[in-house]
Amino acid sequence: MRGIFPICERDFIVSWRNISSDLLPTIVSPLTFFLAFGFGLQGYLSDIEGVPYTMFVVPGLVSMTAVTSAFDHGAWSLWFHRIVQKTINEYRVNPISVYEIVIGKILSGFLLGAIKGIVVAIILLFLINFQTSTGAESALGLLMDYSLVFSHLLFYLLFVFLGSMIFSCVGTMCGTVMDRPEDLNKIQGVVITPLVFLAGLFFPLSSFPSEVLPLIKLLPTTAIFEGARQALLQGRVESQYILELFVYAAVSFILAVIIFQKYIEE
Amino acid sequence: MAIILKNIRKVYKNIVAVDGISLNIEEGTVFGLLGPNGAGKTTLVKILTTITTPTSGEAYIHGYDIKKDSIKIRRIIGVVPQENNLDRYLTARENLTLHAKMQGMPRSEYNERVDYLLNMMGLFHRRNDFPDKFSGGMQRRLVIARALIHSPTVLFLDEPTTGLDPQSRRAVWEYIQSLKEKTTIFLTTHYMEEADQLCDRIVILDHGKALIDGTSASIKETLKGSDLYEVEFEPDFKPDPSQREFLYFISDNPYEENGSIRINLKDKKYLKPLIERIETKYIRGIRRLEPTLEDVFIHLTGRSIRD
Ligand SMILES: Nc1ncnc2c1ncn2[C@@H]1O[C@H](COP(=O)(O)OP(=O)(O)OP(=O)(O)O)[C@@H](O)[C@H]1O
Ligand SMILES: [Mg+2]
Numbered sequence: 001m002r003g004i005f006p007i008c009e010r011d012f013i014v015s016w017r018n019i020s021s022d023l024l025p026t027i028v029s030p031l032t033f034f035l036a037f038g039f040g041l042q043g044y045l046s047d048i049e050g051v052p053y054t055m056f057v058v059p060g061l062v063s064m065t066a067v068t069s070a071f072d073h074g075a076w077s078l079w080f081h082r083i084v085q086k087t088i089n090e091y092r093v094n095p096i097s098v099y100e101i102v103i104g105k106i107l108s109g110f111l112l113g114a115i116k117g118i119v120v121a122i123i124l125l126f127l128i129n130f131q132t133s134t135g136a137e138s139a140l141g142l143l144m145d146y147s148l149v150f151s152h153l154l155f156y157l158l159f160v161f162l163g164s165m166i167f168s169c170v171g172t173m174c175g176t177v178m179d180r181p182e183d184l185n186k187i188q189g190v191v192i193t194p195l196v197f198l199a200g201l202f203f204p205l206s207s208f209p210s211e212v213l214p215l216i217k218l219l220p221t222t223a224i225f226e227g228a229r230q231a232l233l234q235g236r237v238e239s240q241y242i243l244e245l246f247v248y249a250a251v252s253f254i255l256a257v258i259i260f261q262k263y264i265e266e
Numbered sequence: 267m268a269i270i271l272k273n274i275r276k277v278y279k280n281i282v283a284v285d286g287i288s289l290n291i292e293e294g295t296v297f298g299l300l301g302p303n304g305a306g307k308t309t310l311v312k313i314l315t316t317i318t319t320p321t322s323g324e325a326y327i328h329g330y331d332i333k334k335d336s337i338k339i340r341r342i343i344g345v346v347p348q349e350n351n352l353d354r355y356l357t358a359r360e361n362l363t364l365h366a367k368m369q370g371m372p373r374s375e376y377n378e379r380v381d382y383l384l385n386m387m388g389l390f391h392r393r394n395d396f397p398d399k400f401s402g403g404m405q406r407r408l409v410i411a412r413a414l415i416h417s418p419t420v421l422f423l424d425e426p427t428t429g430l431d432p433q434s435r436r437a438v439w440e441y442i443q444s445l446k447e448k449t450t451i452f453l454t455t456h457y458m459e460e461a462d463q464l465c466d467r468i469v470i471l472d473h474g475k476a477l478i479d480g481t482s483a484s485i486k487e488t489l490k491g492s493d494l495y496e497v498e499f500e501p502d503f504k505p506d507p508s509q510r511e512f513l514y515f516i517s518d519n520p521y522e523e524n525g526s527i528r529i530n531l532k533d534k535k536y537l538k539p540l541i542e543r544i545e546t547k548y549i550r551g552i553r554r555l556e557p558t559l560e561d562v563f564i565h566l567t568g569r570s571i572r573d
Contacts, residue, residue: 006367014355086351090412093315094368095340265319 003096007104008111011077015112026069026116027123030061034124037202048204051233058124059229060201063160065120067224070113070164071192074171075184078105083179088264102172102260106253109168110161117160155231162245163224167192169252176260195221220248267326268293268420268450269314274323276309276474283309284320285474291467294446298465299454300559302567306474307454308348311424314452315345327420341369344418346426348454350405352397352412359384359393362412369416376415383411386441388434402429410438421445423453427460439464458559468559472567482559489557489565495537497527498550 015022038054045053081087091101174187199221200208208216216222217240227241269291276284284306291297299307312318314325316336325332327339352361359380366376384390387407397405406429413421423442427435442451442464455461461468462482470477470485478485531537541549555561 002370003368006364009367010353010356010360010364013360017355085353086347086349087353089317089347090351090353090365091368092317093340093343093345094365095337095370096368097337 001100001103003094003100004104004107007091007096007101008108011073011105011108011112023119026065027120029068030065030120030124033057033061033202034127054128055233056204056229057202058121058128059156059232060225061124062117062121063163063224063228064196064201066113066117066160066164067167067221068113068192068196069116070109070168071171071174071188073112074106074109074168075175075178075187076171077109078172078175079178079181079184082175082264092264098261098264099257101264102257106165106168106172106256109171110164113164113168114157114161117164152232152235155235155237156228159224159228159231159241159245162242162249163220163228165249166220166224166245166252169249169256172256173252173259176256176263195219198222199225201225218244220245223248267291268295268328269297269452270324270326271314272324274310274313274320274325276306276313276318277321282474284313286323287471287474287476289469289476289479291450291452293450294448295467296442296446296451296465297453298461298468299452299471300456300458300461300468300563301454301471305471305567307471308424309474310471311345311347311422311452311454315343315422316340341416342419344413344416344421346410346413346421346423348424348428350397350402350409352405352408354396354398356396357394358389358397358400358408361397361408362415365412366415371416379415379417383414386437387411388437403431403434406430407434407438419448420450420452423451425454425456427455427457435460458563462559470563470566477566478562485562486557486559489562494555494557494561495529495531496553496555497529498552499527500548500550 034054034057038057041053047053048056078088081091088101092098174184178184178187198216199219200216201221205213205216205222205226217226223241223244227238227245230236230238230241267290269289271287271289274284274287275282287310299310301307309318313320314327314332316332316339319333328342330338330342332339353364356364362380362383363376366380371379381390381393384393387410389404389408389411392400392404397408400408406426410423410426413423421442426442427438430438439460442453445451453464465482467480468482468485469479478488529540531540537552541552
């Protein structure tokens with residue numbers, strides 16, 4: 001498993017080098033949502049489950065950034081290595097197994113996704129701080145109100161990590177089997193976006209009719225967004241979500257490895 | 267034996283790319299694989315370098331089975347693929363160090379080696395540039411340097427000198443020759459001169475099958491029986507190579523090159539009647555040609571362009 005390290009290291013060197021051009025697109029989308037919904041709609045919306053709307057969306061926006069970045073990295077980076085640079089074949093003439101290559105790729109996608117999520121979290125918290133410092137409360141004070149304690153944060157991060165892991169694996173699968181860039185774009189539009197918007201990022205799940213709710217709860221994104229938010233704001237960890245995510249993570253990981261191994265041999 | 271192939275076949279959907287190749291290549295050999303486009307050279311290299319699995323047959327590199335021991339094989343082989351598969355987001359030097367790390371070399375060992383190879387390929391001053399800013403030949407040299415970092419005992423070179431200028435080509439040839447003692451080299455090329463100069467043994471491949479196998483000299487020998495002449499005409503005489511009177515005396519179709527015509531006589535005795543037929547006043551000169559590797563290549567694989 002020694003080969004995992006240079007592969008991850010390469011991805012980190014490249015990401016670090018492109019950080020100035022990469023950072024903006026990463027933060028623009030959650031920031032837009034935050035400004036449009038958080039600031040824009042705040043005044044028209046009552047608190048949701050006792051939480052101001054801004055605080056309601058922020059945890060989800062952070063998870064969303066992590067998850068979509070992990071997917072993008074997994075999908076595009078593998079596609080690029082396979083189709084454009086053909087560097088996969090350079091990896092494959094070195095004494096490392098296909099497992100080391102996929103695991104390295106999944107791992108770097110997952111870590112980069114999680115890091116981007118954390119960067120967005122810091123920026124959004126700063127903005128909340130700015131928004132509320134005109135009033136009496138600071139963001140820190142606000143968070144304290146929701147009895148944000150260290151254990152909440154740890155559970156929240158567990159959700160974000162599991163989510164990034166799943167989407168990094170799904171991205172890796174897509175980057176392995178799809179040869180045309182249009183197809184990867186389609187997956188983003190047809191699969192990722194609905195998954196994000198249906199999962200109760202911007203509204204409470206209780207808005208769904210009770211017949212579809214069990215289905216919505218099965219979506220991995222629901223488990224990620226809703227579970228992460230509950231963990232952060234209420235310190236409540238719903239076992240169904242955690243269980244779901246572990247299962248999804250395990251299944252997608254195994255599938256990604258098998259598919260990669262099968263497809264890459266030409 | 268450095269490389270053993272037993273009846274290797276590779277079938278892509280409905281294309282037979284490699285059609286039952288068996289070979290034994292001794293250690294220290296410079297082995298050249300020639301063949302027209304689509305002959306199956308790259309496919310064979312991919313099979314031996316564990317990138318692709320054969321449809322059937324067996325192959326061994328230094329006793330290691332390509333199907334079961336691919337990791338062990340990858341420790342001892344160096345590969346220059348036909349396409350320059352460099353990482354354009356890493357600098358030239360980082361491309362080489364990534365390779366060294368994947369080979370499991372310690373930093374203390376690879377740093378020196380990487381700089382040595384960059385120097386040898388004339389790229390040291392460009393080591394911190396990205397390969398997409400390199401010319402095609404420079405990229406090629408970087409790929410060759412990368413294949414040599416871990417000092418492989420068997421080196422696979424798929425058209426290594428394509429795109430190189432004469433200076434670089436000669437430098438690569440010299441380096442290949444200097445490796446000969448310790449390294450077995452398996453190369454493919456479209457340059458007959460390269461095969462002629464470098465290779466101890468040559469196989470010409472077409473449609474996935476080996477047509478001929480031997481040293482450059484022995485391969486040329488196969489055309490010695492026939493007689494190849496170059497006939498140069500006066501500038502105002504426009505010969506038509508397909509003219510009937512030629513055809514009777516010669517075995518292949520004649521072909522034009524630099525204003526003169528090359529013909530392959532069926533027999534020496536036809537030379538005189540042929541000249542009489544054309545009328546001597548139109549003929550400027552006649553030269554008997556020693557068959558070249560290219561003549562044999564064309565003779566064996568035909569004149570038509572491959573799809
Ligand atoms: N991945 C693939 N899928 C389907 N067919 C393939 C694939 N790779 C190669 N082929 C076919 O196999 C045959 C041999 O191709 P190969 O690349 O080995 O030829 P080559 O001798 O290296 O040619 P060149 O001199 O042009 O490099 C060709 O007919 C090609 O179309
Ligand atoms: Mg080829």
